[in-house]
Amino acid sequence: MRAVVQRVSQAFVEVEGEVVGRIGLGLLVLLGVHxxxxxxxxxxxxxxxxRLRVFEDGAGRMNLDLKEVGGEVLVVSQxxxxxxxxxxxxxxxxxxxxxxxxxxxxxxxxDHLVGxxxxxxxxxxxxxxxxxxxxxxxxxxxxxxxxxxxx
Numbered sequence: 011m012r013a014v015v016q017r018v019s020q021a022f023v024e025v026e027g028e029v030v031g032r033i034g035l036g037l038l039v040l041l042g043v044h045x046x047x048x049x050x051x052x053x054x055x056x057x058x059x060x061r062l063r064v065f066e067d068g069a070g071r072m073n074l075d076l077k078e079v080g081g082e083v084l085v086v087s088q089x090x091x092x093x094x095x096x097x098x099x100x101x102x103x104x105x106x107x108x109x110x111x112x113x114x115x116x117x118x119x120x121d122h123l124v125g126x127x128x129x130x131x132x133x134x135x136x137x138x139x140x141x142x143x144x145x146x147x148x149x150x151x152x153x154x155x156x157x158x159x160x161x
Contacts, residue, residue: 011051011115012091014040017064017149021084023133024140031131036081037062038143042091043107043115051155052115056122059083064149072149076128083123086133086141087116109136 015037022032039059044051065074065081076083089112093101107115113135123130133139 011044011047011055011119011155012042013055013059013153014088014091015059015062015064015151015153016040016143017146018084019144019146021141021143023084023086023131024142025134025137030134030139031084031086033082033084033129033131035065035079036076036129037064037083038141038145039083039085040088040091040141041085041116041119042088043112044092044105045107045111047107047111047115047155049115049118052118053122054158055153055155056119056126058153060123060126060128062151064151082129082131084131084133085116085120085123086139087112087135 018036018038020034021038022029024030037059061075063075064072065079067073089103089106092106093103094105095101116135120130120132
């Protein structure tokens, strides 16, 4: 499971011109699910996102997490995070999870964030979406659940 995490002062996502999720200060998470991912990947990544210390303290250092700043999370599915562009010019998405598995693990990820006590908004899984954000910093991190297997 792969996530692009952006620290935002505000973000919202639209589907067919309608806002379906909106947050103020917090994290925008673009979430991709790999075809071999399991609920353990979703739990690991949600725990990592929920505990990221990427908000500034009084000294201007990234030292505070979501709870300490009263932040929210906006989770948007993005299967294109598993695009393979090594051959040619048209991306291949063979490594991305099939629709049903992707949706299930996306929901598991969200459930784990909510279980940690974070306010969570979402996009619509599988929909064509427009994501609007104000990236603060800018701070953008790429997290991958497979990193937990590396020494």
